[in-house]
Structure formats: structure tokens, C-alpha cells
Amino acid sequence: MSMFQIRPNYSSLARCAPITEKPGTDRAMRIAIERARRGKKAAPFGQQQAFDAAIAKLVRAIPVDAQVAEWFANESLIPLVKRRWKKILLNPVVIAIALALAVIGGVFAYRVHEHLHDFPGADKARRLLSVASSTRSVILDPLKTDAGALSDLFFLKHRLEHYDIPPEFADFRTLGSRVFDDDEVHGVAQIWVVEKRMQFFLFPAEKNPKDGSVTDFSDWRFVELEGWTGAVQQRNGVCFMAALRGREKDLAPYLEKRKQ
Amino acid sequence: MTGGASKAQDAFQNTVREAALRSARDEPPPDRLWFFRDARWRCLAVSEQGLQAEQGTLEEAEISPVAPMQIEQLDPDQLAVWISAAPEPQRSALALFYLDEFSLREMLALLEIKAGELSELISSGRHQFQAWLDATTPYQGE
Numbered sequence: 346m347s348m349f350q351i352r353p354n355y356s357s358l359a360r361c362a363p364i365t366e367k368p369g370t371d372r373a374m375r376i377a378i379e380r381a382r383r384g385k386k387a388a389p390f391g392q393q394q395a396f397d398a399a400i401a402k403l404v405r406a407i408p409v410d411a412q413v414a415e416w417f418a419n420e421s422l423i424p425l426v427k428r429r430w431k432k433i434l435l436n437p438v439v440i441a442i443a444l445a446l447a448v449i450g451g452v453f454a455y456r457v458h459e460h461l462h463d464f465p466g467a468d469k470a471r472r473l474l475s476v477a478s479s480t481r482s483v484i485l486d487p488l489k490t491d492a493g494a495l496s497d498l499f500f501l502k503h504r505l506e507h508y509d510i511p512p513e514f515a516d517f518r519t520l521g522s523r524v525f526d527d528d529e530v531h532g533v534a535q536i537w538v539v540e541k542r543m544q545f546f547l548f549p550a551e552k553n554p555k556d557g558s559v560t561d562f563s564d565w566r567f568v569e570l571e572g573w574t575g576a577v578q579q580r581n582g583v584c585f586m587a588a589l590r591g592r593e594k595d596l597a598p599y600l601e602k603r604k605q
Numbered sequence: 606m607t608g609g610a611s612k613a614q615d616a617f618q619n620t621v622r623e624a625a626l627r628s629a630r631d632e633p634p635p636d637r638l639w640f641f642r643d644a645r646w647r648c649l650a651v652s653e654q655g656l657q658a659e660q661g662t663l664e665e666a667e668i669s670p671v672a673p674m675q676i677e678q679l680d681p682d683q684l685a686v687w688i689s690a691a692p693e694p695q696r697s698a699l700a701l702f703y704l705d706e707f708s709l710r711e712m713l714a715l716l717e718i719k720a721g722e723l724s725e726l727i728s729s730g731r732h733q734f735q736a737w738l739d740a741t742t743p744y745q746g747e
Contacts, residue, residue: 361720369708370708393731396672397703
């Protein structure tokens with residue numbers, strides 16, 4: 346098919362204008378008839394239509410053999426074509442639509458699933474995962490100690506109360522730490538540990554916008570962003586997040602250690 | 606189209622038989638055009654047998670305002686004979702067009718020609734028929 350739409354030859358179309366107007370007539374043909382009726386050649390077109398109508402009338406009067414007429418009258422002799430499901434399903438258009446719907450459905454289901462397990466502060470946690478992915482060790486103050494020992498430092502130096510490292514991660518050796526204010530998250534403590542170059546974050550929990558209350562949770566909840574995974578726990582109005590490059594299963598052994 | 610009712614009868618009979626066979630094989634005709642397409646090819650095959658009319662150039666005349674009255678004086682069989690004597694594909698084009706049962710798209714699909722060709726076939730058919738009318742059935746005006 347040509348890329349360009351070719352303008353129909355209306356005068357040519359008008360020469361084979363239907364004898365009686367039918368409901369499903371093409372748009373081009375309708376335009377051709379309209380032009381012929383209103384144009385300079387309206388009179389010859391009228392003669393043509395009268396000529397055709399007279400012949401069509403005569404054609405209807407042509408005697409048809411009784412046997413042939415019977416065949417055509419008895420249409421039930423020929424079964425109607427059944428639209429088979431298999432044929433419909435294999436139609437490329439149907440396949441394309443089905444694939445598009447499947448992709449849209451998949452994306453929608455993924456987004457719903459992603460937000461179904463969200464918790465207050467999940468957005469902050471994801472934002473800090475992006476910080477984790479872009480952080481270089483040089484921007485942290487070098488500090489070699491046990492992670493659990495930093496709670497006092499945060500309280501004494503930065504007045505950050507309840508910035509405690511959960512027991513699962515308290516024994517991990519640190520490489521450095523810093524306290525910073527992000528555009529959206531204020532009073533963030535970031536700790537870099539030796540173990541698998543994991544990073545810990547401590548930040549204020551999300552408050553209920555209605556009453557300002559904070560609902561803590563002691564179980565581990567997970568967030569993911571661009572190949573990074575964070576395990577989040579909230580106690581005393583402070584969120585702790587252990588973040589590493591990998592998946593939930595890479596963090597699982599550290600979380601299970603405490604249970605044992 | 607065949608120039609003989611019995612030949613046409615045979616062609617249609619074979620078309621219906623073919624449709625029944627297809628249905629028995631669970632492959633029924635895909636659409637109503639199939640019948641006409643199949644019947645047309647059978648009619649063409651039948652009409653190619655036996656004596657053939659010599660091809661010639663027919664005279665043409667402008668459509669007359671009194672043509673409808675001239676046509677009214679005709680016997681339907683005369684028209685059938687005139688159309689059946691036309692060369693292919695004009696014969697099929699005129700037959701399908703004056704049956705007034707098919708849309709332009711359907712006619713093009715059945716005849717396997719382009720819209721411009723169909724227009725030309727019908728238009729020249731009109732003018733040839735008018736010339737034949739003028740020669741055989743001059744209008745006796747009041």
C-alpha cells in the first residue's frame with residue numbers, strides 16, 4: 346500500500362454509482378454522487394441514474410428458472426460459517442491487543458503489589474536507597490567501631506534520640522558515618538559497614554498526618570530500588586534501614602540470625 | 606452470462622454441490638461472495654465452450670433522455686441476451702451492477718478489477734446499449 350492517500354477519482358466513481366442508495370455506501374462514493382448531483386454534469390448524471398434504474402427494473406423481470414430460484418430461496422442448505430475461537434485467537438490483531446493488555450495488566454499488578462506492602466515511611470526509605478547507591482565512602486567521616494556503639498555518638502553529638510542499631514546489626518564493624526539533612530528527610534544518620542559494603546540508615550519515622558502519632562513495627566519490611574534492597578524496622582519513632590546492593594534473599598541471612 | 610439457461614443451471618448446481626462438499630469437510634464457504642465468485646468462474650468456463658462470438662467494436666451513443674421509455678419497450682430476455690453477448694469482464698460487470706445487490710467493494714472483489722476499470726466497463730456498456738437501443742427500439746414519442 347502506498348504511503349500517500351490517493352485522492353479518489355470522483356467522476357469515475359460517479360459512473361458506477363449504485364442504482365439504489367444503500368446504507369453501507371463508501372464515503373468516497375457518497376461524495377462522488379453528491380458532487381455529480383450538484384455539479385455541472387447534474388443533468389447527464391440524472392439521465393444515467395434513470396437509465397440504470399430502468400435496466401435494473403428490466404433485470405428483475407428476467408425470468409429465473411424455478412429450480413435455481415429454489416436453491417437460492419433455501420439458504421439453510423448451506424450452513425453459516427462458524428467463527429472458530431482458535432481462528433479468532435490466532436488473528437494477529439487479537440494477539441497484539443492481548444499482548445498489550447497483558448503488559449498493561451502486568452504493570453498495573455506490579456504497581457499494586459509494590460504499594461500493597463508499603464508501610465509509612467516507605468517513600469523515604471526508597472529515597473535513601475538512591476542515596477546509598479550514589480554514596481562514595483570518602484564523603485563519610487572515617488570511624489572504625491561496632492555499629493551498636495554509634496547510638497551514643499548520635500545522641501551526644503547530634504541530639505538524635507533513639508537512633509539505635511538493632512541487635513541483628515549491632516556487632517558489624519563500621520567504616521564511616523555521617524549525619525545529614527536531605528531535602529525530604531531530615532536528621533538522617535548514615536553508616537557504612539565492612540560487611541558486604543552494607544549501609545545503615547536511621548531516620549525519623551513517618552507521622553500520621555491526622556494525629557501526628559507514629560505506629561512502630563518490629564518486623565522487617567522491605568523496599569527495593571534500582572538493584573538495591575533495604576530491610577526496614579521502626580522503633581521508638583525512628584526507622585532503621587539496612588541497605589545493600591542485591592535482593593531480599595541477600596539480606597535474609599542477617600535477619601534470621603537474630604531469630605536463631 | 607452463459608447465453609443459455611441450462612448451462613447456467615449446471616454451473617449453479619455445481620457451485621451448490623461444491624459448497625455442500627466443503628460443508629461436509631467442515632470447511633464451509635467463507636462468505637456469501639464465495640458463491641457468486643465460484644458460480645461466475647464456472648459460468649465463464651462453460652461459456653468458453655462451443656461457438657464463440659467474434660470480437661468486434663460496438664458503436665456507442667450518448668445516453669438519451671428518453672432511454673427509460675425505450676427500455677420499457679424491451680422484453681427482459683432481450684436484455685439478458687444482450688448482456689450475455691458482451692465480452693468478459695464487461696459481461697460480469699454489467700450483470701453484477703444491474704442486479705443491484707452488491708456494493709462497489711463487493712463487485713471489485715468478485716471481478717478482481719480496479720474501480721476505474723469497473724467504471725469504464727459499465728460506462729461503455731451503457732453507451733453501447735444505448736446505441737443498440739437506438740438501432741432496435743427507436744422511441745416513438747407522442
